[in-house]
Amino acid sequence: MSSSPNGLTPYPIVQAPMAGGASCPPLAAAVCEAGGLGFLAGGYKTADGMYQEIKRLRALTRRPFGVNLFMPQTGYVDPAEIETYRGQLAGEANWYEVSLAEEDIIGTSDDGYEAKLAILVEDPVPVVSFTFGCPPAAVCARLREAGTYTVVTVTSVEEARAAQAAGADAVCVQGVEAGGHQGTHRDDPEIDGTAGVGLLVLVARVREAVGLPIIAAGGLMRGAQVAAVLAAGAEAAQLGTAFLACPESGAHPLHKKALTNPLFPHTELTRAFSGRPARGLVNRFMREHGPYAPAAYPQVHHLTSGLRKAAAAAGDPQGMALWAGQGHRLARALPAGELMEVLAAELAEAQSALKVLQMRRAS
Amino acid sequence: MSSSPNGLTPYPIVQAPMAGGASCPPLAAAVCEAGGLGFLAGGYKTADGMYQEIKRLRALTRRPFGVNLFMPQTGYVDPAEIETYRGQLAGEANWYEVSLAEEDIIGTSDDGYEAKLAILVEDPVPVVSFTFGCPPAAVCARLREAGTYTVVTVTSVEEARAAQAAGADAVCVQGVEAGGHQGTHRDDPEIDGTAGVGLLVLVARVREAVGLPIIAAGGLMRGAQVAAVLAAGAEAAQLGTAFLACPESGAHPLHKKALTNPLFPHTELTRAFSGRPARGLVNRFMREHGPYAPAAYPQVHHLTSGLRKAAAAAGDPQGMALWAGQGHRLARALPAGELMEVLAAELAEAQSALKVLQMRRAS
Helix, strand or coil: CCCECCCCECCCEEECCCCCCCCCHHHHHHHHHCCCEEEEECCCCCHHHHHHHHHHHHHHCCCCEEEEEECCCCCCCCHHHHHHHHHHCHHHHHHHCCCCCCCCCCCCCCCCHHHHHHHHHHCCCCEEEEECCCCCHHHHHHHHHCCCEEEEEECCHHHHHHHHHCCCCEEEEECCCCCEECCCCCCCCCCCCCCCCCHHHHHHHHHHHCCCCEEEECCCCCHHHHHHHHHCCCCEEEECHHHHCCCCCCCCHHHHHHHCCCCCCCEEEECCCCCCCEEEECCHHHHHHHHHCCCCCCHHHHHHHHHHHHHHHCCCHHHCCCECCCCHHHCCCCCHHHHHHHHHHHHHHHHHHHHHHHHHHHC | CCCECCCCECCCEEECCCCCCCCCHHHHHHHHHCCCEEEEECCCCCHHHHHHHHHHHHHHCCCCEEEEEECCCCCCCCHHHHHHHHHHCHHHHHHHCCCCCCCCCCCCCCCCHHHHHHHHHHCCCCEEEEECCCCCHHHHHHHHHCCCEEEEEECCHHHHHHHHHCCCCEEEEECCCCCEECCCCCCCCCCCCCCCCCHHHHHHHHHHHCCCCEEEECCCCCHHHHHHHHHCCCCEEEECHHHHCCCCCCCCHHHHHHHCCCCCCCEEEECCCCCCCEEEECCHHHHHHHHHCCCCCCHHHHHHHHHHHHHHHCCCHHHCCCECCCCHHHCCCCCHHHHHHHHHHHHHHHHHHHHHHHHHHHC
């Protein structure tokens, strides 16, 4: 049996590392056991919290899996912008009866990266992927020496070139369709068109610009779409929103419900919740605060954390971050293992159909 | 030999009907002769101008071809908004030494639709496609009786359902990646996320919502991308920007040059030139006027017509409408017939690779 990516799994399907609670050991284990590559989210956790999840996942499956890390953010953030946004959120704080984080959130930008990396070098996992930046070549080399396959998330040809120069084993090419955060290496609102390219265009461009294997991500919900990105030249497809509605996913029940509910017909990219462009179902919070939210990640993430928790506790989806890709209406609330079987069958069907088409054309 | 779409052509490749000069009989003829479906643009022409092009194309090829029509615009346009925009363009008019259209441009919204339709019923062509709206069922029926295959451009599931209800033979599913105008049926800036869905998501959704054959459009530049949309369930791929740089294309030489020049790295959707969202290479005019251009099509198109012509005459690409899809950097300045051969070879290669992959997986 051939396999992918990198000969690791029977099926070319990767479960996206959805930070913030959706990804968890039971979901990753179910995907792994069904022949895909399950993923844990290192982001938004302590290093020890990440390590505990790795241990729990290892107890659930002996198959290969991945861990995602957020790169430290090095851009300058103006404290005045945070304070302005804090003022603009005062009405939210009042409504949800929480106080916005008062501690110094300016210095909270590294997400425990070094400590997490040390754990992953000390006790290696099969795959490590990076988001929000490109690790230095020394980091890719250390992980490779440890036997780990490295993947860098990219949203442009320039970022793919950086990943190749750093010695990554593969790139995760993320189209504008993707739910949650765009993995753009540097969030610069001044750059026209940043993070706005459709998946099929990006795969075609990255494929010609760098020689690395491509994992394609963004809006993929059906096996026929997986077949499509493979035909375009990707080695595997990464699906996030497709797994979000699974019973194993740690997403909030209202988040799962909203994915296919007509009350939430659209998604948009917004900085409202975290300070970095992320795609979610359009709700009141996004409409009201998206237009002026500053490019200040992860400070805005910490600033709005209490609000989001309070909205979730109150059962109010209009104040939660309902991350979702553009294909959200196609979500299926199946157990992850069953969903993997359906995806594999759809993939095989699409590939057979294409084969028949080709044979007819040749005859 | 199997064929598509609708058994019309040997290859599942449609040349997009690029209104405004790029599409012309020599380009369409070259595509038809090479086994694709060439297209003429009915939009922005008089009915007689359209008919003359049809006759010229018939003299160049006996193969099937298509003609695209713009649907009449019925939305209310506030004359005050046009006048405000006219004032905002005063500096442009001064610089390019033209006067902005003074005549009554409010009543110029039907693009000669009825007269063009009458010609196409009287002297039928193989394929007619519609943009900016869905024709009534009676129109589809009249064209079908005349032996014509009808296609409606759609950018959402709702629009695809309307096309099916009207009795169209197929839908052209246009992703957000597409160059030029989004074919959205009603341009409403109030609707969140309008015209913003990536092609692979839209194909997957439309495929499950309606039973019509799908022609996929948006950002397609390579045969592997054509293979991808076929795998996703489309019957054919429609390419515009890919043919824009061909010597047969009527696009301005500066427009062709800009497609692959690093001075123009990005595209964006803008209402600046026409009043409707259209994707073009980001230039000075788009940056300066895009943010406040009104949703007033085609009035803004007529208002800026003189400016665009003067900029082109002055050799100034910063004042021209440089329509382009997100894949523009992959444009190849090959003769259209040669480009068709390359695309067909790339398509066959991608399909073979997918077949091998499938066989390996099954073994």
